[in-house]
Amino acid sequence: MKVTFIGAGPGDPKLITIKGKEAIEQAGVVVYAGSLVNKDILQYATAAPEDIHDSAGMDLEDKEKVFLDAKERDLNLARIHTGDPSIYGAINEQMVILDKLGIDYEVIPGVSSFQAAAATLCQELTLPELCQTITLTRAAGRTPVPEKEALAEIIKTTPTLILFLSVSMLNTITPTLITEYGADAPVAVVYRASWPDEKIVKGTLSDIAEKTKAAGITRTALIIVGKVLDKVAAKSLLYDKGFSHGYRKSK
Ligand code: SAH
Numbered sequence: 001m002k003v004t005f006i007g008a009g010p011g012d013p014k015l016i017t018i019k020g021k022e023a024i025e026q027a028g029v030v031v032y033a034g035s036l037v038n039k040d041i042l043q044y045a046t047a048a049p050e051d052i053h054d055s056a057g058m059d060l061e062d063k064e065k066v067f068l069d070a071k072e073r074d075l076n077l078a079r080i081h082t083g084d085p086s087i088y089g090a091i092n093e094q095m096v097i098l099d100k101l102g103i104d105y106e107v108i109p110g111v112s113s114f115q116a117a118a119a120t121l122c123q124e125l126t127l128p129e130l131c132q133t134i135t136l137t138r139a140a141g142r143t144p145v146p147e148k149e150a151l152a153e154i155i156k157t158t159p160t161l162i163l164f165l166s167v168s169m170l171n172t173i174t175p176t177l178i179t180e181y182g183a184d185a186p187v188a189v190v191y192r193a194s195w196p197d198e199k200i201v202k203g204t205l206s207d208i209a210e211k212t213k214a215a216g217i218t219r220t221a222l223i224i225v226g227k228v229l230d231k232v233a234a235k236s237l238l239y240d241k242g243f244s245h246g247y248r249k250s251k
Pocket of ligand 1 (some may be wrong): 082086087089111112113163165166190191192193195219220221222
């Protein structure tokens with residue numbers, strides 16, 4: 001018996017890996033994060049309906065019971081998380097319990113929502129000379145962020161910034177972002193990337209909070225900030241005579 005943590009992908013049930021889908025098919029018990037995982041993923045499950053659990057209403061103790069019960073019945077358990085489990089997935093606390101219970105586990109990665117958002121935008125997040133670093137982070141809210149990771153600090157190199165779990169705080173974040181990126185910096189907010197009701201809001205740091213509010217987006221969205229979003233700047237740099245690459249030497 002083992003527990004397999006599976007990244008379900010960002011929403012579209014076709015964005016799960018083949019390996020993840022197979023692990024769901026082969027599991028006798030399924031626990032999924034109902035608040036974000038698309039329930040269509042459950043179409044791959046063959047477990048009995050009473051062995052398919054939504055973790056939304058479960059605390060750690062409830063999860064421990066389900067793990068233990070699966071162990072006693074020698075049934076593999078598929079633990080389905082949204083996006084990729086390594087990013088804000090809260091898998092570590094479950095692994096601590098599994099270690100305590102002497103249950104083996106493995107992780108199958110998934111397509112993270114930031115990758116789905118980039119795909120939706122048809123956007124490369126790293127562009128030669130313009131930006132070669134992506135920072136995945138969140139603003140401090142109810143969940144604290146270590147002080148030295150305060151937004152004002154980590155944006156000093158103006159990376160391509162991807163903010164998870166922060167769209168409800170957009171209003172209070174933008175003044176900080178403006179200090180490094182400037183008021184005209186391009187921003188995209190992507191709501192429910194890869195879901196049928198996906199929405200994109202584009203703007204600058206000076207108007208994005210207002211536009212996002214007008215679109216009624218308060219959750220399940222990513223904020224992407226950075227020069228790479230400015231397609232004109234990106235193109236002009238790539239075709240600039242001074243820019244050389246393997247096939248075209250600079251003159
Ligand atoms: N492990 C997940 C992230 C979980 S934290 C991943 O890799 O994507 C939950 C946050 O992820 C949400 O608040 C939102 O910021 C983001 N998110 C999850 N799914 C999303 C989606 N389909 N579109 C946009 N943002 C999403």
